[in-house]
Amino acid sequence: MNEDQVLVADTAGRIFREECPADIVQRAEQGIYPSELWTVLIDNGLVLAGIDEANGGSGGILVDALVILREAARRAVPLPLAETFVASQLMNQLQQPIPALPVTLVQGHFDLTEQGRLTGQCPGVPFARHCQSFLIVVGDSVQGGQHNDRLCLVDADQVTLEHDRNISGEPCDALAIEIEVAQQRIFAVDRAFLDRGRLLGAAARAVMMAGALEEMLKITVDYALERRQFGKAIAKFQAIQQQLAVFAGEVAASVRAADTLLDSAELNPLDVAIAKARIGEASGLSAEIAHQVHGAIGYTREHRLNQLSRRLWLWRDQFGNEHEWHETVAEAFLSDPGMGLWQKITELKV
């Protein structure tokens, strides 16, 4: 991070700490959406960082947005920030004005006729009921050997939703559409553009997992120092110390992998793959240790630990799980038999 981004992180971190205490998260999971918090974040320019001002954003570069998302994740902010980040980055890339917020990208099964009739559905759209706009991906229609992918901009009142929640406790709704879309709201895109959407999502989730992991380590260490058993703090037991040391190693690796993304102006696809896979792997083991150290109290719904752990379990599966990104990493290293593994490793930016 450069100096500006450190400042962004400090400011965003303070706002999230002050404005998003654990009970806001808990109430959100009970169905009370924190719309006031959303307004605060909009007013402070924390939602559309990295989007050109000409398109309605706050300016700055993409990494600024990742810095903010990492801070938001420390507080398990129950708002569609990553979803809006992905969709608005794509709109920005199309040089289109940012639509009504929140906005999310929807990749399900959709058809679009030449007359502009859009039909289809997508299960499990996070925060769909709170989104004001949707970017619907219409893909996989091959014409003359060419992929003919398009993006349709759709308003909230044009979709039908069936409400549900995912393991994070956040809204996650099935979405169905049967409407006519105006031609100016249909954008032709290519495969690289859609891959970009997945990459943006993976980068967001990677840095968010790293932030949540750091916070989880902090509260777990605090708890181990405070909780007493057998006449002393459980932190004094070697069995606990050894577990927390393993946890710390996973967090350190995760933070380093995330920092690589925050250390360059643009996303390097291979670094995103490495970060998403490495941090996803760290999330499972770390959450296991954090819960073991917390004991039963961490298993109660109202405890802050599982506001973080349930999100980690969700995020590691979104925008590609470890296995999928491992294959991407392998592809990058296996595709060029002329170049040795070591040579390729040393050509990556440190």
Add this chain to the structure above:
Amino acid sequence: MFQGMNFSPASLPPSVDRLREEVRAFLEEETDWQPNSDFNAGASPAFSKRLAMRGWIGMTWPERYGGGGKSFLERYVVTEELLAAGAPVGCHWIADRQSGPLLLKFGTEAQRQRFLPAIVGGDCFFSIGMSEPDTGSDLASIRTSAVRVDGGWRLNGSKIWTSGAHLNHYMVTLVRTTAPSENRHAGMSQFIVPIQDPNVTIRGIDNLAGESDFNQVFFDDVFIADELVVGQPGNGWAQVMSELAYERSGPERFLSAFRVLTEFVGCLQVSADRQQRALAGRLITHLVTLRRMSISVASMLESGEMPDTEAALIKDLGNTYERMVPELIRLHLPDQSSARLLSALQECILHAPSFTLRGGTREILRGIIARGLGLR
């Protein structure tokens, strides 16, 4: 957030690109050894001498001692290239990594002038003498001791698991110079013991792989002249602790299984199923991350910091990784595995138990990390 968890991204200076090419060109010419990325698995005085001729031993040391005056990051690049290629670095490794830096920090001018140019020239190899038959992780419990005599010390006792003692010339040995007291860490000193002294006896110990790279070393009234005491008598513990960041943060702590990985990836380039590809991707993902962390620490060492907890974190994560590599690859072997892959795998499995023991056991490292977390 926590002390000792700082792995800020560092960059390698552009000058290392040419250096890296030079090392690779040098290694291309090398023919008389079998590659093994385990730094402890190969030792060749002739190879170390050839390396010295290129100026790649003691390359960070001041030029007035024959050193290269290069940065720690340049040294990093040379060491990682040697390990990745599986070069037999065992002879000069300890002298280059920590004995030389120890003398630069605590040694007398006479010691520096006597030993550093010899190390740089590839003519002088060092071992480390810490563990004893009754002392492993509890280093402060050592019993090897010395009593004051005219002009020096008389040394008695024994060190064990001493890698390369049969090939090396000197051994930086931690000994008690005053009887144990309330302060367990007081009263220890570091001696430079000439291994070829007639009162030093070396007995080789075969490891489980059937190799004989480590030894037990016995001291029977060995006279150690005052000029062979490193730093102040009694300051041994603090001096040993100051070596740990060098000892624990380098690429040798996560590259020991690299030979297996690189042969595995080579076989997959012919044909691979999804599971094999995903495994290769996973192991590469870990490796790239570890390397970045290690270079972050190298950069901190370059700027004079002492990142002990970071070093412990790298060694623990790196050793865990080194042990994971052969265990996972053996379950995903390609149908047409090369003979080189199979033999690298066997060797690695046999060496693997040592990864999490040497240079600080996993349990000791995790204790250090726990201290960094404020738990103890």
